[in-house]
Amino acid sequence: MQIGVLGSGSWATALAKILTDNKHPIYWWVRQESVLEQLKKRRHNPQYLPSVRFDLSLLQLTTDAKEVVRNADLIVLATPSAYLQTSLEGLTAEDWKGKKVLSAIKGLIPQENILVNHYLQNKFGVPLDDYFTLLGPCHAEEVAEEKLSYLTFSGIDAAATLNIANYFATDYINTITNQDILGVQYAAVLKNIYALGAGIAHGLDYGDNFLSVYIAHAADEMASFLRQFGEEHITVGVHQGEDPITHRKRPNYAASVYLGDLLVTCYSPHSRNRRFGNMIGRGYSVKAAQLEMSMVAEGYEACRCIHAINQQDPVSIPIAEMIYKICWEGVRAEEGFKQLEQLMV
Numbered sequence: 001m002q003i004g005v006l007g008s009g010s011w012a013t014a015l016a017k018i019l020t021d022n023k024h025p026i027y028w029w030v031r032q033e034s035v036l037e038q039l040k041k042r043r044h045n046p047q048y049l050p051s052v053r054f055d056l057s058l059l060q061l062t063t064d065a066k067e068v069v070r071n072a073d074l075i076v077l078a079t080p081s082a083y084l085q086t087s088l089e090g091l092t093a094e095d096w097k098g099k100k101v102l103s104a105i106k107g108l109i110p111q112e113n114i115l116v117n118h119y120l121q122n123k124f125g126v127p128l129d130d131y132f133t134l135l136g137p138c139h140a141e142e143v144a145e146e147k148l149s150y151l152t153f154s155g156i157d158a159a160a161t162l163n164i165a166n167y168f169a170t171d172y173i174n175t176i177t178n179q180d181i182l183g184v185q186y187a188a189v190l191k192n193i194y195a196l197g198a199g200i201a202h203g204l205d206y207g208d209n210f211l212s213v214y215i216a217h218a219a220d221e222m223a224s225f226l227r228q229f230g231e232e233h234i235t236v237g238v239h240q241g242e243d244p245i246t247h248r249k250r251p252n253y254a255a256s257v258y259l260g261d262l263l264v265t266c267y268s269p270h271s272r273n274r275r276f277g278n279m280i281g282r283g284y285s286v287k288a289a290q291l292e293m294s295m296v297a298e299g300y301e302a303c304r305c306i307h308a309i310n311q312q313d314p315v316s317i318p319i320a321e322m323i324y325k326i327c328w329e330g331v332r333a334e335e336g337f338k339q340l341e342q343l344m345v
Contacts, residue, residue, distance in 0.1 A: 002027070003167065004072030006065055006087060008035055010048040010295065011104060012078035014140035017049070018168050020058045027060045027068040031087070036061050049144040066091055074100045074164065076134070077116065080296040081107030084116065096124045102164060104134040106188040107298040108305040115185050129156055132164055133181055135188050137261040139270040146172040152257035154181045158244070177243070178251050183231035187258045189302045190225060190320065192273045194218035195265035196299035197323045199274035200333050203281020213344050214319075215266050219259055221317050228315040273299040280326065281333050304328050318343055
């Protein structure tokens with residue numbers, strides 16, 4: 001299977017490393033010609049994960065996304081969600097026919113407040129059967145250091161999902177599969193919002209005791225939202241038999257892609273959402289925090305998207321709503337978290 005990667009940020013670079021470590025040649029789209037030239041000359045991405053060195057014989061580098069889609073059987077989407085539409089400009093439904101898509105995007109399409117699979121289906125006619133997701137918990141920085149990490153792959157066809165996951169399995173990457181395409185994507189969106197809030201709490205000088213309570217309530221809130229959107233395996237400790245392909249326990253809400261990703265994103269210093277929130281808590285304006293960071297914090301746009309979605313079919317998510325108010329409606333962080341304190345009893 002020929003694989004193409006769209007994106008050149010830290011996560012795209014980490015995924016390119018995993019694939020080429022497994023000796024899989026890839027077509028790799030990078031946005032900037034200068035980055036492409038540096039990759040060719042220095043064998044590393046000058047902007048992200050510069051310690052990772054690539055075997056150039058395994059890379060077909062291009063600034064033309066259409067070239068990647070045309071030549072690849074499996075297209076890995078690894079751009080920030082806010083940039084996906086512009087990244088795919090010029091492509092048509094014909095370009096995507098017969099292609100499988102693996103989304104590593106942890107966000108919603110902000111202009112439309114929809115998941116990536118819905119956007120691809122509406123815009124290019126990509127059927128859900130050909131759509132798969134690749135989610136955490138996994139930080140790009142730890143992939144660069146080859147620290148043991150876990151990736152979860154989701155797709156309707158269990159055998160096809162396992163086959164795709166096997167391309168990414170290494171001695172430092174353990175792969176997990178499930179069929180919960182919508183649930184894992186919503187969980188990835190929500191955990192970024194809650195991690196942004198965890199950063200605000202840290203910036204406001206709340207301690208670990210408060211943070212543990214905050215995350216416990218965030219986990220409960222996430223479970224309520226996922227149940228509202230059809231996720232069935234929410235009860236911790238209850239598994240629906242074993243997976244017929246892997247013969248492992250079927251994952252439930254306590255699995256790594258749900259609760260695990262929430263925990264690492266809230267606690268880890270690698271978390272860009274936590275870092276963004278920390279600056280907000282310390283008194284930075286949203287604009288100043290955005291200028292300070294060199295990477296996109298998905299939780300910022302995500303909280304507005306989730307707020308809009310929740311207006312249509314409301315479920316009680318007061319933490320996510322407060323993060324939205326702090327980021328988008330000018331509520332002071334101190335005041336917002338004073339209100340949240342009273343909810344966490």
